[in-house]
Amino acid sequence: MPNATSISAPVIRHGFLWKVSLIAGLGGILYGYDMGIIAAALIYVRSTFALSTQMEEVVVSVVLIGSLVGAVAGGAASDRFGRRAILLWGGAVFAVGSLLAPLSPDVWTLIFARVLLGLAIGFTSVTAPVYVSEMSPPHMRGRLIALYQFALTLGIALADLAGYELAGSHAWRTMFGLGAAPAVLFLVLVLTVPESPRWLVAHGRRKDALSVLSAVSDVAGAQALLQEIERSLSVAVERRWSALFTPTVRRSLLIAVGFTVLQQVTGVNTIIYYGPRIFSLAGVSSDKAAIWATFLVAAVNVLATVIALVLVDRIGRKPLLYIGVGGMTLSLVVLSFAFHSKAMAGPMLGVVAMSCLMVYIACFACSMGPIAWILVAEVFPLRLRGRGAAAATLGSGASNFLVSLTFLSLIQAAGNSATFAIYAGFCVLTLLFVRFVIPETKGIELESISASGSSATA
Template sequence: MPVSDSIAASQIQVNRGFLWRVSFIAGLGGILYGYDMGIIAAALIFVRQSFGLSTQMQEMVVSIVLVGAMLGAIIGGSIADRIGRRSTLLWGGGLFIFGSVLAPLSPNVLTLIVARAILGLAIGFTSVTAPVYVSELAPPQSRGGLISLYQFALTLGIALADLVGYWLAGEQAWRLMFGIGAVPAALFLLLVLTLPESPRWLFAQNRATEAQVVLTTYTNEAGSRLLLDDIHTALEAKIDRRWSALWSPAARGALFIAVGFTVLQQVTGINTIIYYGPQIFALAGITSNKNAIFATLIVAVTNMLATVIALFLVDRIGRKPLLYIGVSGMTVSLFMLAIAFHQVAFGSSLGMIATVCLVVYIACFAFSMGPIAWILVSEVFPLQIRGRGVAAATLGSGASNFLVSLTFLSLIKAAGNVFTFVIYGGFCIVTLLFVRFIVPETKGRELESISAKPSVAVN
């Protein structure tokens, strides 16, 4: 950590209770993200039966939410920079409620697709804004852990979705599975109303007095003064606020890091397990729908619990060491899964082997790529275009997620189980190289110092 950052951090005293409360409320957006992404794994089995869906139509029901998320990221990034982080979260909460009510009322698959697209818009709004909002309030020494709460909430949402799916599987109540999401959506909307606006955004809008008021609610006078000085210095750099500014020399390095890493996060195959977990376990010989959903629930709970590791370690040992360990574990587990599918002699043991491999894979992802991707993208961009920068990274994530989810079942049919998971394992190796040579270490650094020189990888 640079000396100036270390000195500044030592003078900032914060009200941790306030920051944890803000991070928790912002994290509820992650629960909604995780629930609406995860619930399709169980619901799709019964939606398919109700509407008689083909393989391609199943892929559309799953992946349309990602189209909405990409559009929501583009719109949400601009809105977050124009009207504020808090207001954008409120819009996202309203969309979550609307989509969660429309989905269970769907009389046909086209209406369900529209509802899922609306939920995608809400995901785009909140996934762009919540990590940025938390990063702009958090002090450097605890920023990684606080942003990781969003990823933890996302994994909690996925686990809750799988639990609800398992609970309602006997009744095949897919409409209720979707409708339950309206409850946390309403709670999120109400709690966001209690939040202040980001002081960094207020200062960027020439509302310095309001920014000072917000800062004094959670930091001491010296910390408030230091943060305002840093923000003022960052704003003196004349950076174009248009989307084209992301290609400027001041932002190009950050854009490559953020978009590159979020794309790699998706093409390593994580959401094939989230969306198609029961189908993967069926390929491994678990024929009961309920047992396949239960195996998916085990994976989701592992995802949630392993994320706690990142909460405690990301600000202690750094981003890159966790990435080296986690991505290496993902690589090994995917190749082991491919080998298991190749060895037909495993017979009835294949279901257990597949479960173990996927549990190890998801655990390694959960304490590394899962939370650290959103930490990095909220740290590396200059303040003036941070919302748009995170939107671009979210768009890259959504596009690659869409491609993976839209092609997974077709890839399994065309290339087979073994080659499919070898492909995802190969992308894990590419990710290790990207971390080694491109990703910077941002632990303990002020946002302004990171965005000033984000493209230098600290090993």
């Protein structure tokens, strides 16, 4: 990748950037809450509707089917109608799904509600990181995009805390219904943010784009940013799905889709969805204690994401990935050995399992978690950024669906030890992918990243 000089405006209005990034990031809280709440709610949904193991897996994973559809539809729609419009649609669907789930009279209505929530997740997870990337200067872009992942982890932690507090009353309907409040708040706040200036330029709205850029920078900086965006658009790129497979974009597609798939197959969402079940397998007998242990893991997830916010624009993407994925690998190997060892049983196994999962989630949170969203938002050219993000989200959602749908069955067929050893193997594969495929994008202007074809792997 060429050494591109970032276009630093004489004045950057950091307060404005943080405001719009935090509002867009609120979609991550909704994503995290609706993904995380199933861990606690499933215990009581299972007894309410007398679910089989297979139906449990369906209730958990069906949200991912909705997210796949939402990703494809949201990616193309955000390129056509704008990033802000799709964030609004996402907030509205979140609110509807969050109200329908607690009112479900049967499991099929609950499944439909979770499909709606999945659609909203697809809309926002495709659009929010792209929107933030297109608003941010290079020296802040990594941490501003990582706010989305931070919000996601916060949503998961809030879900686990709500599950713990409501576990005594078995109030799974209230657990789901609490998600409606942040959904409505998100919908209202998105009305206060502007459209992406890069999207506006791409659609011929130069005056509107300059107005938004003037809120980010002073007059000279806004003009310089506008000129750079216009230069990037002078390279003809067709706005259609097949353009993702052209030689100039194909490598970006490999980076984004390959990395988001690996993010899922290393097993992170088995902890989010099935945390209480994993702790039960490790000997934690009380449902409430298992939910509390899952919350502690989620709290570590939030705190470790702060490390990524601080370091991702300082030391770069790849060093964090080497450290984080290496730690994930080691913790899964130890967890696999603990389940395999006959000497480690009873309370000791529970302690080891909790320690390993905390190390694992901390390493994930300061590396793969936020950096996947950062890379997806960085590597594609402007005219294809929505579709590129949709393709990556589609790959992530499909692999997440397969992992969540098969986890319990894999545990039954292969055993606890082998299951976590398989996830450790995927971590090793991820390290190789980081070494030979992932570029370092720290401090590079978006237009320069996409223009280079993301060819550097140093």
